[in-house]
Amino acid sequence: MLFYVLKRVALSVVIVMLAVTLLYCMIHMVPGDPARILLGPRATPELIASMSARMGLDLPLPVQILRFFGNLFRGDLGMDVITNRPVADIVFGQLPYTLWLIFTAIVFAALIGIPLGCYSALHRNSLADRISGVLSVACITAPAFVVALYSLLVFAVTLHWFPAVGAGEKGAFWDQVSHLVLPAFAIGLSWIGYLARLVRASMLEVMGENHIRTARAYGLAERTVVYRYALKLAILPTVTVIGVGMGFLLSAALFTEIVFARPGIGKLIFDSITTRNYPVVMGSVLVSTALFVISTTLSDLINAWLDPRIRASL
Amino acid sequence: MSNNVLTIRNLSVHYRTDRGELKAMRHINLDVPKRSIVGVVGESGCGKSTLISSIIRLLATNATIPNGSIEFEDRDLLKLSENEMRAIRGVRISIVFQDPMSTLNPVLSIGRQMTDIQYRDNKSQADKVQRSVDMLESVGIPDPASRLGQFPHEFSGGMQQRISIAMALQAEPSLLIADEPTTALDATLEVQIIHLLKALQTDMGCSILFISHHLGVIAELCDYVVVMYAGEVVEEGTTRDVFHHPAHPYTERLLQCDPASIVKKSRTLPTIPGDIPDLVTLPSGCVFKNRCEHVMEQCDTTTPDWTEHSNGHFVSCHRGRT
Numbered sequence: 001m002l003f004y005v006l007k008r009v010a011l012s013v014v015i016v017m018l019a020v021t022l023l024y025c026m027i028h029m030v031p032g033d034p035a036r037i038l039l040g041p042r043a044t045p046e047l048i049a050s051m052s053a054r055m056g057l058d059l060p061l062p063v064q065i066l067r068f069f070g071n072l073f074r075g076d077l078g079m080d081v082i083t084n085r086p087v088a089d090i091v092f093g094q095l096p097y098t099l100w101l102i103f104t105a106i107v108f109a110a111l112i113g114i115p116l117g118c119y120s121a122l123h124r125n126s127l128a129d130r131i132s133g134v135l136s137v138a139c140i141t142a143p144a145f146v147v148a149l150y151s152l153l154v155f156a157v158t159l160h161w162f163p164a165v166g167a168g169e170k171g172a173f174w175d176q177v178s179h180l181v182l183p184a185f186a187i188g189l190s191w192i193g194y195l196a197r198l199v200r201a202s203m204l205e206v207m208g209e210n211h212i213r214t215a216r217a218y219g220l221a222e223r224t225v226v227y228r229y230a231l232k233l234a235i236l237p238t239v240t241v242i243g244v245g246m247g248f249l250l251s252a253a254l255f256t257e258i259v260f261a262r263p264g265i266g267k268l269i270f271d272s273i274t275t276r277n278y279p280v281v282m283g284s285v286l287v288s289t290a291l292f293v294i295s296t297t298l299s300d301l302i303n304a305w306l307d308p309r310i311r312a313s314l
Numbered sequence: 315m316s317n318n319v320l321t322i323r324n325l326s327v328h329y330r331t332d333r334g335e336l337k338a339m340r341h342i343n344l345d346v347p348k349r350s351i352v353g354v355v356g357e358s359g360c361g362k363s364t365l366i367s368s369i370i371r372l373l374a375t376n377a378t379i380p381n382g383s384i385e386f387e388d389r390d391l392l393k394l395s396e397n398e399m400r401a402i403r404g405v406r407i408s409i410v411f412q413d414p415m416s417t418l419n420p421v422l423s424i425g426r427q428m429t430d431i432q433y434r435d436n437k438s439q440a441d442k443v444q445r446s447v448d449m450l451e452s453v454g455i456p457d458p459a460s461r462l463g464q465f466p467h468e469f470s471g472g473m474q475q476r477i478s479i480a481m482a483l484q485a486e487p488s489l490l491i492a493d494e495p496t497t498a499l500d501a502t503l504e505v506q507i508i509h510l511l512k513a514l515q516t517d518m519g520c521s522i523l524f525i526s527h528h529l530g531v532i533a534e535l536c537d538y539v540v541v542m543y544a545g546e547v548v549e550e551g552t553t554r555d556v557f558h559h560p561a562h563p564y565t566e567r568l569l570q571c572d573p574a575s576i577v578k579k580s581r582t583l584p585t586i587p588g589d590i591p592d593l594v595t596l597p598s599g600c601v602f603k604n605r606c607e608h609v610m611e612q613c614d615t616t617t618p619d620w621t622e623h624s625n626g627h628f629v630s631c632h633r634g635r636t
Contacts, residue, residue, distance in 0.1 A: 210416040216372055217411075218404030218431040218481070228430075232421050307421050308465040 001304075004314040008300070012293040017069065019289040020282070024065050027278060033057075034276040038081065055081055055278060068282065077286070078279035087283035091268065095287060098257070098264035102249045104184040106242060109191030114238065116192070117199025121207065121234075122226065132196060139193030144252035148186035148259040155182055165261040183260045187252045191245070198241060202234040209233075236303055243299020246292045316388065319489050319521045320346035320369070325382030327364050327373065334594045338364045339545045342382070343620060343628075345538075346489065351515060351522040353536035353553070355529060355568065359590060361545040362525045366493055369523075370407055371399050387488065404431050408482035412494040414474035418466040424450075425462030428481055449480040452517075453510060472503040476510065483514055490515070491523045496531060504528075508535055529572045533557055541565050544590040544601045547620075551627035561629040563606045600632065608633050 035051040036043065043051075052058045056067060071078060077087040116136075120129040156164035162182050169175045206212065207230055215225045254266030261267075265284050272280035304310045322344040329336040339361040346352045356362055367373045369384055371391060384391040387406065391399065411417040419427055428446035435442065443462065450458035453476040466474055475495060482490055492511065496504040508531055515522050526532055532539060532553070539556040541549040541564065549562040560566045567586045588605035591597055600606070600613040612632050623629045 211419045214417045219400045
């Protein structure tokens with residue numbers, strides 16, 4: 001078990017490093033000199049050269065990458081070229097907003113999607129099952145930014161139920177919560193449908209298995225059979241999907257943060273790309289990649305905790 | 315009080331299918347006397363599983379029971395409410411299922427599953443655990459206390475079947491249904507499990523309804539035999555009567571096909587030619603007529619009555635009657 005965890009951690013580090021290298025190459029291929037774009041059309045060649053040097057762009061690409069990793073191991077993500085603040089401070093200042101947003105969205109989706117899926121599976125082909133099926137597919141196909149725009153229009157602009165932009169006052173809990181509702185809804189909506197379909201399918205499969213028949217033959221209450229004997233197995237694929245889905249959640253968060261003008265990693269990436277602020281781009285992409293890797297590892301560990309057969313194979 | 319723990323009379327079970335009503339079981343009569351072992355034989359698709367499911371009332375949702383009664387300990391199971399039925403399952407009637415590798419929940423520990431099914435008992439958790447330990451001990455699981463925390467995949471198939479038997483007998487039921495409990499096991503284990511069942515049955519004084527297509531096992535274990543064919547009981551009697559003096563042509567052929575009884579050297583195994591009739595469009599007359607060697611004129615038109623061939627030996631066949 002310990003060996004497995006160590007192996008996963010080592011693998012995660014490799015994945016993150018590969019992702020960063022890839023990103024470095026991609027940035028390098030984007031046309032236009034970052035320093036020139038950053039400084040505007042009236043910048044002198046000397047100014048551009050000194051800016052390039054500050055961003056480390058005058059060095060060959062492999063050296064730039066190696067230097068980045070070298071600094072990284074000392075906990076240094078570089079300096080923001082515009083504000084001259086450490087990138088690590090900026091990224092970790094924005095990270096909690098995105099984490100709360102994603103967490104709320106996925107909890108909201110799980111709280112509705114999983115029971116909905118269970119209900120559909122247990123009342124297969126009933127009217128409620130069919131309605132939930134249609135609604136689920138509708139939810140899945142609605143992109144987060146479209147849901148974000150419409151919920152903004154309906155619940156914030158027209159009905160004034162929730163605030164439209166920002167993340168709320170720092171320290172004012174309920175204000176922050178009310179600012180969280182619409183963005184979390186926008187991200188979570190498609191996940192409700194997704195989880196409902198997934199749980200329904202795996203629940204139907206598990207309910208047809210022999211050991212469920214055994215549990216019933218021993219007179220266990222239907223509630224026990226479903227929620228203790230079946231759900232523990234049926235939830236396994238869902239845990240994996242949520243773990244891998246972290247990538248989709250992050251990209252959905254990017255659009256949503258832009259629409260709601262919310263601070264967060266997604267907004268940070270967007271802003272820093274538009275200003276060609278590469279150290280910030282690198283820092284925030286590094287953190288989101290790490291987030292993705294951590295969440296997949298975490299979901300694997302949760303599965304191992306739930307299923308002794310997986311535990312045994314580690 | 316009747317002498318039987320289970321008395322099934324005139325029981326039919328139909329399934330609604332796209333092709334129409336599938337008459338999986340028709341007018342079944344079956345008795346399980348107290349403290350006895352009754353074997354049910356028949357090929358695949360003869361209605362054995364339907365029979366079990368109807369006794370514990372866990373039939374598929376498209377099943378209907380147009381007629382019949384299942385009397386268990388002087389109560390008609392078909393008339394009980396769902397809650398009353400649930401109180402009987404696992405307490406008065408238990409089942410050991412066919413494939414031990416898939417009948418236990420893979421993500422819950424053995425101990426958890428064994429104590430969960432004692433939820434009706436008004437006992438402390440420690441007493442429930444002790445009960446499970448004792449049961450595992452009695453089915454021959456070594457060091458049971460420490461194995462309670464283990465999961466099904468950590469046991470071999472034979473061990474899993476022993477655990478299933480321990481679970482089934484934990485509440486000391488008066489009827490144990492064993493649904494081909496040894497089919498998934500190899501021959502050595504099969505013998506062990508059969509002996510275990512026999513010993514526990516004698517100890518506890520319960521009855522066993524033993525479903526199998528293995529004639530040798532039935533002959534060794536059972537006091538009475540019920541032969542099923544295409545959803546009907548065609549012959550019933552003591553094991554000695556049915557095996558030594560089979561009265562139904564199907565039973566005769568079945569015994570001839572048992573590999574253990576073949577003495578003559580041959581390149582091919584004997585089989586019964588033909589297939590079981592379509593249970594949706596059931597022909598009139600005897601259900602076995604299209605495969606029977608002794609088919610007569612009346613077999614085509616009239617269903618043979620259920621008659622006593624000799625004392626306690628019943629058969630449903632026109633042969634030997636006028």
